[in-house]
Amino acid sequence: MPFLEHLSPTQQFLLFSTLKIVAAIFLVLLPMVAYSVLAERKISAFIQDRVGPNRVGPFGIWQPLADGLKSFVKEDFTPDHVRKVYFWLAPALSLIPAFLTVAVIPFGSFLGKQKMVIADLNVGILYTFGIVSLGVYGIVLAGYAANSKYPFLGGIRSSAQMISYEIAMGMSVIPVFMLVGDLNLSQVINYQSGGAWLVFKQPVSFFIFLVAAFAETNRLPFDLPESETELVGGYHTEYSSMKFALFFMAEYANMITSSAMMVTLFFGGWTLPFGGLDQPASTLTGGLLHIGIFLGKIVALMGVFIWVRWMLPRFRYDQLMDLGWRRFIPVALANILATAVVLWLQGAK
């Protein structure tokens, strides 16, 4: 393309970064959020011997659009007793971190000459954890802003839960980086190319990460903050229409990003161990194929997320905390120790 050569490297970088951000969020993430809601409804229906939404379009494929339209045209009601500024801030604050996490995840190898990652940070995983820990604010503020008992309790519960499980989550991935020797997520994928997926090398790590991801995204069996019966509706009791929809979207966006993290860390990212698909692509088709593989793996993990929701009952709050602090953190520590010993023995040879 000739016009590209007129641009300075900085301008090219800005152009491509903007393109990647727009594509990743508006072409991939948001449609995936919409359709994961549909998938959730369909799969839950199938598990419960029902049919699920099938009125809007064939098999209900336009249902997400109808839902979105409904959210937009509903009355945006702000109760009188809430703290207005935080009430408006909280939904946005819960959605934004979910989108920011996408920045460091390598969602493909190369497309043309562009590396398919928005920001190839050398502290990728630390960045992710930092952003994830910012996700608590949306929920805390939602609970505080509502200025009534049930949302407050829901918000407190949720944030305590998220902070607790962040620790277990952070500790569970340390062995991964001990093996890889780098915090850069592209390097993690390089390490796994050729089929040495870390899920086989670190199953304990993966299991803890998976469960912690359930807790972080407030999904069943850990959806205490919004447990319908005890706390009315958790931190989003007072929300309606589009603001509620933002919380809803944040939950699904979080699911997608944590699935993407799991794919990157444990399932080899955009690689597949056969057909030469574990090497960076040189052609356009290859690049697109890699993106497709990555998205396919995410979809499979999302299926697990949804499936588990309709399979397990909710944990009690003390059981949840017990599981986080007294089971997972010690197990994760033991896992780190074991990995360290193994690496030390290998190095001693």
Add this chain to the structure above:
Amino acid sequence: MQDALFYLFAALTLLCGLMVVVNPLSRNPVTSAMFLVLAIVSMAGLFVLLHAFFLAAVQILVYAGAVMVLFLFVVMLLDLKEEARRKIKVFGIATGLVSVGAFAAVMVASIVGTHPGKGLIPQGEGTTPVLGKILFTQYLLPFEILSVLLLVAMVGAILLSKKDLK
């Protein structure tokens, strides 16, 4: 572009710092806490400009993600009612402003007057492996003592927040 980013982040940091201390919008401590979060995040931006990537991440992770959430928790749980506006002591404020202003003037004048960074070229990347090596060799003892300190702080906090402390 880096310079522009510096000015942006510096302005944001100072503005948010100001809003933490003197907030004309509200006297709610939650507002102060939220502005402090913003200040911390923009300071992480400054750290990135100084190529201290690891510290930038830790800054967000620890300060914004844990410490400030703790602050928010305490503010929310104490449920400080909008305090009745106490009488502002003009004398106190005046002395405070004068002393801090004098201090600031001395500091800024000494910095600007001496040009401490003259001729120094910024170098060195604060990446995780490099920092980790230093932490576990040169600073191993302080690091270990720090972990003990954290344990002590944890036990202390639990003891202090027990209800029936006898």
Add this chain to the structure above:
Amino acid sequence: MSLPPVGLEHYLVVSAALFCLGLLGVIMRRNLLVIYMSLELMLNAANLALVAFSRYNHNLNGQVMVFFIITVAAAEVAVGLALIVALFRKRKSAHVEDLTSMKL
């Protein structure tokens, strides 16, 4: 408008200004929690200066120091907030002017 190229002194000025803001908060505000936040601001100002020094002196010791400061600050906040909560339980106030039992 053309601003001068950024060097060490710029970072130091920002750090000094931030430190003074924190100091101002500690002196002027009367709410214990806000005083505590101002303290955090001062610690952060010191962090910024240390990181800037470490970058311009080609020496990572400053960054290690910042790492230690952040850790100590976290510990300090945990204990300090627990103290504030305990005080609040006893006095039903987080206002420094109400906590004057040591005063004659």
Add this chain to the structure above:
Amino acid sequence: MIVKRTELSFWERLYLPAIWGGFKVTARHFVNTVFRRKSVTMQYPEQKWVVPEGYRGAPYLVKDQEDNTKCVSCQLCEFVCPPKAIKITPPGPEGQPADRRNAEKMPKEFEINMLRCIFCGFCQEVCPEEAIFLERDYSLTGLSRGEMIYNKEKLLSLGGTHAGTQKWKHKLEEAKEQEVFPVKD
């Protein structure tokens, strides 16, 4: 009553067998619904539920096979109706006489407010002429409250004719049967 909590075994405390069991159950239902089309729901407006015999739906008036209104405007149903959904206007002394033998009068107007009706079936139970029956209709819709008050014509057209339920013929047969098999005392 004291319910004893049994000590959980090691495997139970691990949750893993329970999770595996959950996976099996949900997967079975998933496969049955997707591939064998065994969903328990039906596509309601297109596919309607076939109500069983004896279902108590909406009460309608019926005609006999000679196309006569069976109701004789005795107002027993109006009296017995718990929610007072039935309103009968009798013909009065100057009103139109009945259109069949064995009947003194027929209702000038007969209204059932379907919004009030609780489908209890008392009207059908009490009717001496077997003129009102709870049919199998269960989905009554309308756009206004007024539309939901069904008048005589509507009730009659919805009820249709009930052949074989001519009460007096029926009674006659019963009497004959009793002659053949005398009731023991």
